[in-house]
Amino acid sequence: MSSTVSPRTPPARARWRRPSLQTLRQFVQFGVVGFVVFIVGNQLVFGEAAASAEAFCPFGGLETLYSYLTGGRTIAHTHLSNLALFLAVAVTTIVARSAFCGWICPLGTIQEWTYAFSRWLQRRIPPLGRAMNALRKSLNPRAARGTAAGPTLGQRIDHGLSYGRYLVLAWIIGGTITYGSMVFRDYDPWSALLSLAELQLSVGTAVLAVSLITSLFVERAWCRYACPLGATISLMGRLSPVRIERVESACTSCGLCTQRCPMGIDVARADAITDLSCITCLRCVNECPRPEAIDLRLAIPGIHPAAAPAPTSGD
Amino acid sequence: MNTQTTAPRARGSFRINGLAYAALILTLFFGTIQVAQYAGLWSVSGKLTPDGAAVQLSGADPAEIKGWMTIESVVDAYHVDKAALYARFSIPAETPSSAALKDLEVVAPDFSITALRDWLIEQAAP
Structure with a gap:
């Protein structure tokens, strides 16, 4: 089928439009981080008279949900705002999949900036760049493609660690229900980051x-292997009708989508990206040189593209 | 041979414009927060009710005790003997009654909010 689709360069309009979506995403991320910096600064200046930045953490809403539903009260360090934010994350996730992770979460943004800094260093320090390239090849799902050797050690470790966030989530939910307190708070890198402004160090600082x-x-890395909110969102996201789909017949198998995926998903080998790790950042869609090969689609959850009725005519 | 440049797409799904998706995310997320605020499900401090009024201890339910509350406010609301409370949790006598409960764990290792709540329930029992 691929021979029926003639290669072509993307139209000028598409080339302009697609990068601008990533710019918009980065603008939103920057705005959210700016808001958090404002809240933390406000608290430093006005002390306890100002709202704590922790009051704006959606995961606190999940931690206090059981207490609120069973006793009408929030657990220590959480407020109604945490519940409202968790509700907002849940609504966004059920409709638009894991967009919170890819577009809004400030901890995810900071990790993106950290990795971007690393790439900047790699370009300036060639030996570091070569070492990182070897590591990327080891982790890249496409590295073992077409070989009989199976996944590399890096891929196996990456796959094994990806279950870590579900273990963290189970521990937090179980602990919070059992003890009625935020068992994760001392280990939470986000809470630790907010406390850094007050020069407070904790186990969470080490985790951060x-x-x-x-x-x-x-x-x-935190999103991939340990984030309990990401685990919650990925599970809720299964209900969402939104997903990224790839058209095999239009794909040139260049692998750019897989290379650019921040979560290490092998986009180039999937028809529909239903991987629980997908954060819907749309980088794969933006990076694709064939705009018709990959798109964000509205589909019935659970229906695989291959199982959908065949087209009677091209649309 | 068909030389179409647009791949077949009628696969039981519909394309979503990227900018529309961005607008959807922002509307859903911030819209839900707005709705929650209008519905009264919004408070960023345990010291204020959703209406903005200062939270007061009723003395009826120890579960309402929070870390920012003071020893004095607990003693007043639950009508317990201050000396007995200090003795029960080995709180140093020089600790002022205006101290916040959350700061007591540093000076009194036996103290915790949960333990205080349990003790108040015991004191109220006939």
């Missing part, structure tokens, strides 16, 4: 440091 250092080598 490890996450950011790892993000120099693996993009969005």
Whole structure:
């Protein structure tokens, strides 16, 4: 089928339009981080008279949900705003999949910036660039494509660690229900980041440091391996009718989509990106040199593109 | 041979424009927050009710005790003996009654909000 689609360069309008979507995404991310900086600065200046930045954490809403539903009260360090934010994340996720992770989450944004800094360093320090290239090849799902050797050690480790965030989520939910307190707070890198402004160090500070250092080598390491909110969103996102779909007949198998995916998903080998790790950042869509090969689609959840009725005419 | 440049797409799904998707995300996320605020499901401080009024201890339910509250406010609301409270949790005598409960764990290792709530329930029992 691919021979029936003649290669062509993307139209000028598409080339202009597509990068602008990533610019818009980065603008939104920057705005959210700016808002958090404002809140933290406000608290530093006005002390306890100002709202705590923790009051704007949606995961706090999930942690206090059980207490609120069963006793009408929020647990320590959480407020109604946490519940409202979690509700907003849930609504956004059920309709628009994991867009919160890819477009709004400030911790994800900071990891993206960390990785971008790493890429900048790699371009200026050639030996580092070569070492990182080897690591990327090891982790890249396309590296073992077409070989009988199976996944590389890096891919196996990456796959195994990707279940970590579900374990973290299970521990937090179980612990919060059992003890009625935020068992994760002392280990939470986001809480630690907010506390850094007050020069407070905790176990969470170490978790934050490890996450950011790892993000120099693996993009969005915390999101991939440990984020409990990401795990919650990915599970809720299964209900969403929105997903990225790839058209095999239009694809040139260049692999750019897979290379650009910040979550390490093998986009180039999927028909529909239903991988729970997808954060709907749309980088794969934007990077594709064939605009018709990959798109964001509205579809019935659970229906695989191959199972959908065949077209009677091209649209 | 068909030399179409647009791949067949009628696969039971519909294309979503990227900018429309961005608008959808922002509308859903910030719209839900707006609705929650209008519905009264919004408070960024445990010291204020959703209406903006200062939270007061009623003395009826120890579960309402929060870390920012003071020893004095608990003693007044639950009518317990201050000396007994200090003795029960080994709180140093020089600790002022205006101290916030959340700061007591540093000076009194036996103290926790949960333990205080349990003790108040015991005190209220006939």
